[in-house]
Amino acid sequence: MSRTVVFIHGLWIHSVAWQPWQELFAGKGYETHAPGWPGDKDTVAETRLHSEGAGVGVDEITDSYAKFIAGLDSPPIVVGHSFGGLIAQKLLDAGLATAAVAISPAPIKGIKILPLSLLRSSFPVLSRPGNRNKVVPLTEKQFAYGFGNALPPAESAELYERIAIPSPGRPLFEASSANFTKNAPTAVDTTRAGRGPLLLLAADEDHTVPAAVVAAAYRLYASSRARTDIIKYDDRGHSAAFDHGWRQLADDSLAWLDRQSL
Template sequence: MSPTPGLATMPVMRAPDPHELAFARGTMLAWDPPAPRPGAPALLLLHGASCGAWVWAEGFAGRLAAAGHAVFAPGFNPGRPQAPASLADYLADARAALAALHRRVVVIGHSLGGLVAQRMLDAPEVAGMALLAPAPPEGLAWANWRLAMADPPLWRAVARMTEPGPAELAPLRRAFFGPGLPDSQALHHLARLRPESRLAVLEAQAPQPVPSAWGLGKPAVVFGGRRDPLVPPDSVVRTATWHAAPFALLDGMGHAMMLDLGWESLADRLGYWLEETYR
């Protein structure tokens, strides 16, 4: 197993605008490819904690659609403070969105959404998986403990993302984004964060019932940030090892890879992997 090759740029058509679709458990954004690539799987994009489908709408999903894929991005319902959603609820949200598509799908999951994506691998409609800074099958407890020891202000800011009220932007800015992204853009994105389900975050600390992509005969690829404090590089490598998948650790990008400086190259790299894997 070896890391994937360096970032590349591929020619793409003009990115389409999204529209909204309803399904059994909510709504999802959808992007229609201007020139569908024959045989290309649809893409189901699953967002991370405290985010929403909007993280894909800043350009990432549109670029994948412009490369020939139908793209769909559902939102997870975090529930209410008195009745927070569980990981099983998030998995049910994702499976309901998958069922509504009636087609072969590659699931692309970020962070907590990456954990949900891994738990969906056994679905017959899932043809493969791509992970961005994913919560690992081993759970987040070890990474969380190390964060508490190494960076207490950031650990407290992350812990408070399950509470009502505005997020603590300063420590989150250096975790979610690399130094190259202008502060105005970083703060714009961070201001859109929402309180996350405390129950789902708590459950994600523990080891998860995640099948191996290799064992199921399904292609997978894993990307992480070389300096991501939330899902550190060794966690990314262990996730890739579990799935016997190629991986890459990227320089200069923070945890929110689809929004950070250089997201275009990451989307193109993912597009090349899809093209090579699903000819």
């Protein structure tokens, strides 16, 4: 079984958010890594001041993780949140990972359901076409709606201060137009039988990637003989991987990995 894990963050979250997961997995004998996206700096404060991610899209992000993985001794397990969950699926599809856990993953091509909360969460970026080639921050109020809606206001504000960063707008534009784009960057071969196992985690109160979107992804994978599982969490939002309840998702991910024959 692979004992290396690469954690992949999503939009508006710095890789430092994975530190509790890394400590937990390391305690179970895993080697862990959490590289940032192209243009991210080493700290939240530096990234807020000097992010260089303008114009970076799904392909560039995927390629950066593929390059990182190429430097490892063997293909790792990948764990991703939001757009990081989409990247994790692409790496699994490409045969660069032995297994993947995708937490509230951004929609891959083929998902047609568009809940109102998803559109509202994307509005700060998609409302201005020029944001496609810019780095876009969220305000604390926007973060509270998209990530912290299932949290007490004080906890949402603390998370915003500790892990929120500006992010490139391009991935959202690519995801929103994927079903009308040939060779869309968000495309994944959901019929592939030779890939490793995939676990999808969905949060029932998630505004940014509603549970219905994750369930739609699960249905797309139904025609594949490869292992695909889904777990849904009641009363949890898009922050579930990083808020006070992160341990439940991490423990479930570890238990699922222990059951796989990798």
